[in-house]
Amino acid sequence: MNRKDLVSLADLSQEEVFEILETAKTLKLEHKAGARHDVLSGKTLAMVFQKPSLRTRVSFEVGMMELGGRAIYIGPDEIQLGKRETVEDVAIVLSRYVDGIMARVFAHKDILELARFASVPVINGLSDLLHPCQALADLLTVWEKKRRFESLTLAFIGDGNNVAHSLINGCAKVGMAFRIACPKGYEPDDAIVAAARQVGGRVQILRDPVEAATGADVLYADTWASMGQETEAEKRRRAFAGFTIDQRLLDVAANDALILHCLPAHYGEEITYEASRSPGSAIFDQAENRLHAQKAVLALLLR
Numbered sequence: 001m002n003r004k005d006l007v008s009l010a011d012l013s014q015e016e017v018f019e020i021l022e023t024a025k026t027l028k029l030e031h032k033a034g035a036r037h038d039v040l041s042g043k044t045l046a047m048v049f050q051k052p053s054l055r056t057r058v059s060f061e062v063g064m065m066e067l068g069g070r071a072i073y074i075g076p077d078e079i080q081l082g083k084r085e086t087v088e089d090v091a092i093v094l095s096r097y098v099d100g101i102m103a104r105v106f107a108h109k110d111i112l113e114l115a116r117f118a119s120v121p122v123i124n125g126l127s128d129l130l131h132p133c134q135a136l137a138d139l140l141t142v143w144e145k146k147r148r149f150e151s152l153t154l155a156f157i158g159d160g161n162n163v164a165h166s167l168i169n170g171c172a173k174v175g176m177a178f179r180i181a182c183p184k185g186y187e188p189d190d191a192i193v194a195a196a197r198q199v200g201g202r203v204q205i206l207r208d209p210v211e212a213a214t215g216a217d218v219l220y221a222d223t224w225a226s227m228g229q230e231t232e233a234e235k236r237r238r239a240f241a242g243f244t245i246d247q248r249l250l251d252v253a254a255n256d257a258l259i260l261h262c263l264p265a266h267y268g269e270e271i272t273y274e275a276s277r278s279p280g281s282a283i284f285d286q287a288e289n290r291l292h293a294q295k296a297v298l299a300l301l302l303r
């Protein structure tokens with residue numbers, strides 16, 4: 001793959017998305033068969049976090065280790081991106097020490113700025129706008145379970161947030177139809193939807209969760225209040241009442257529908273515990289696939 005950064009899946013060609021998915025599949029199979037892949041031997045990844053994390057932090061750290069490299073965790077209080085010093089200076093200084101930067105930030109412009117000023121690859125580990133590594137793991141999970149993308153529809157029930165945006169971008173690349181059911185005022189970003197449609201993406205914005213779930217091959221949930229929106233949690237709980245993946249939605253989805261959730265989950269809100277443990281649920285395979293998808297990204301960008 002001939003590119004420096006992973007900021008948005010919209011930046012990638014369809015071939016590049018499939019290159020990542022193919023690489024992830026191979027690395028996963030070979031690793032499980034006992035192979036060693038020391039392709040990043042001697043390389044270091046800086047992991048900059050402005051927000052908490054379980055999956056992103058651990059999967060990137062383990063991923064680097066499994067590829068023969070190492071990772072340094074830099075928590076929210078340490079760099080204080082843009083406060084203690086400018087994003088530009090952080091990008092330039094980190095580039096003198098490490099071979100890649102993965103960052104989880106509030107403002108998406110901070111990722112863009114890191115990518116602009118760093119001379120090493122920058123990987124978006126979630127911003128307020130996008131979560132491309134999540135969408136790659138999600139696509140890998142759908143691909144493994146369904147063995148195809150064409151003729152499939154993913155129904156996202158909830159907020160038009162960072163995860164929804166990256167799924168819109170990702171679905172457009174692989175040819176899977178995307179539907180969202182959201183209350184008024186919580187739609188995905190117009191520009192992201194328009195750009196996806198421009199490259200042939202099928203994106204539908206609906207109000208009724210039952211209508212969105214009907215016949216869907218994948219049902220997807222994420223929190224109603226993302227990190228940074230804690231003060232809106234109560235208001236959002238009211239706005240999203242009824243936007244829960246539960247038996248009622250499972251009943252109208254395709255018989256073999258896959259249930260996905262990027263986690264962390266708030267059981268009884270965006271998904272019921274029972275739906276998360278139902279036979280179609282792949283939420284923990286999906287969480288595992290963060291590791292394999294990101295190993296592919298690391299191997300392709302940092303090598």
Ligand code: CP
Nearest residue numbers: 053054055056262263
């Ligand atoms: N899905 C996800 O990004 O999880 P973390 O916030 O735990 O990294």
Ligand code: NVA
Nearest residue numbers: 161163222226227263
């Ligand atoms: N939309 C959620 C995803 C968490 C992985 C958030 O930004 O908090």
